Amino acid sequence: EPEVTQTPSHQVTQMGQEVILRCVPISNHLYFYWYRQILGQKVEFLVSFYNNEISEKSEIFDDQFSVERPDGSNFTLKIRSTKLEDSAMYFCASKRTPDREHEQFFGPGTRLTVL
Amino acid sequence: AQTVTQSQPEMSVQEAETVTLSCTYDTSESDYYLFWYKQPPSRQMILVIRQEAYKQQNATENRFSVNFQKAAKSFSLKISDSQLGDAAMYFCAYNNNAGNMLTFGGGTRLMVKP
Numbered sequence: 001e002p003e004v005t006q007t008p009s010h011q012v013t014q015m016g017q018e019v020i021l022r023c024v025p026i027s028n029h030l031y032f033y034w035y036r037q038i039l040g041q042k043v044e045f046l047v048s049f050y051n052n053e054i055s056e057k058s059e060i061f062d063d064q065f066s067v068e069r070p071d072g073s074n075f076t077l078k079i080r081s082t083k084l085e086d087s088a089m090y091f092c093a094s095k096r097t098p099d100r101e102h103e104q105f106f107g108p109g110t111r112l113t114v115l
Numbered sequence: 116a117q118t119v120t121q122s123q124p125e126m127s128v129q130e131a132e133t134v135t136l137s138c139t140y141d142t143s144e145s146d147y148y149l150f151w152y153k154q155p156p157s158r159q160m161i162l163v164i165r166q167e168a169y170k171q172q173n174a175t176e177n178r179f180s181v182n183f184q185k186a187a188k189s190f191s192l193k194i195s196d197s198q199l200g201d202a203a204m205y206f207c208a209y210n211n212n213a214g215n216m217l218t219f220g221g222g223t224r225l226m227v228k229p
Contacts, residue, residue, distance in 0.1 A: 004159065033216070043206065043219040056215040091160070100148045100210050101167060104217060106160040 002026040004107035006092050012113045013082055021077045021110045023092030032075045033093040033104060034067065036060070043091065049075065050098070082114045117142045117209050121220035128197045129228050135182075136192045136223045138207030144168075148210040149183070149190045150217070155203045163205070166190065194225075202227045 005024045013019050025032055034046040048055040049067050066078045075094075079086055089111050093104040119140045128134035140149070147168045152160040166174045166183050173181050178198075182191045194201055207220040 035217075035219075042221050043217075045216040045218065048215045056213070058216075098215075101165060103150065103162040103165065106152075108157070108159040 002105075004092055004094055004105050006090075006107035006110050008110060009108070010111045010113070012115065015084055015114055016081050019079050019082055019112065021079075021090050021092075021112070023075045023077070023094075023107055024073050025075055025092070025094030026096075026105055027073070029094035029096050029105070031055075031095040031098055032067075032069070033095070034077045035091045035093065036088040037091065037109075038085075038088040046077070046090075079112075082112075084114050087112055087114045117144075117211060117218045119207055119209050119218050119220040121205075121207055121223050123223045124221070125224045125226070127226040127228060128194070128201075130197055130199060132197055133193060133195045134197055134225065136194075136205050136207075136225065138190045138192070138220055140188050140190065140207070140209050140218075140220075142188070142209065142211075144211065149181075150208040150210065151179070151181070151190075151192045152206045152208060153201075153203045154206065154222075155200075160206065164192065197227050199227050199229060201225060 007022045032049040037043045045058050047057040047061045064080050068076050089109040091109045092107040095104045149166045151163040153163045154160045164176045164179050178195045180193045204222045206222045208217040
């Protein structure tokens with residue numbers, strides 16, 4: 001069964017460094033999402049992406065964040081200058097259609113640790 | 116903005132017994148979808164069950180069923196005949212009218228005792 005994959009599973013970085021988190025959505029899916037979960041807190045929406053454009057973004061998704069679909073398979077989240085508070089699990093998700101009843105399929109997450 | 120609340124951080128159930136996980140939400144919309152996702156340890160979230168707000172009939176999927184009370188804005192998950200493989204974090208989620216984002220509750224960790 002097709003799955004969303006994410007790499008790396010764990011990323012450790014120094015404060016102020018740039019990181020790129022990578023996701024491979026399910027191949028026939030067209031809608032892509034990033035969420036994050038700070039330890040002990042709720043899973044929070046960051047951004048949705050369709051047709052090479054951001055569809056919606058949350059207040060968390062400030063100028064330090066960007067997303068890109070550099071080729072036909074990858075979907076990336078870049079954090080330009082990481083802060084300690086960016087330490088979290090980052091989940092990628094994809095969906096075949098925009099219909100609300102259709103589920104988002106989630107990847108296993110990347111644990112980002114900022115030192 | 117919508118909010119989703121899961122008031123039970125942890126629950127435990129004896130194998131083969133039934134357990135109910137609570138979820139309440141707040142919204143001004145009348146049409147929306149609600150979901151329960153399961154996240155086993157070190158694995159991705161997978162969909163357990165979904166409910167459309169306009170459907171009065173409660174959704175069921177095998178051993179999983181919901182009690183959807185729209186007026187009370189309550190969406191609880193019942194797991195019957197609990198199995199060891201049901202042990203996981205369970206997240207309640209709200210899908211807004213635009214369908215672009217999920218709003219999650221804080222999760223309930225379910226432990227299943229043999």
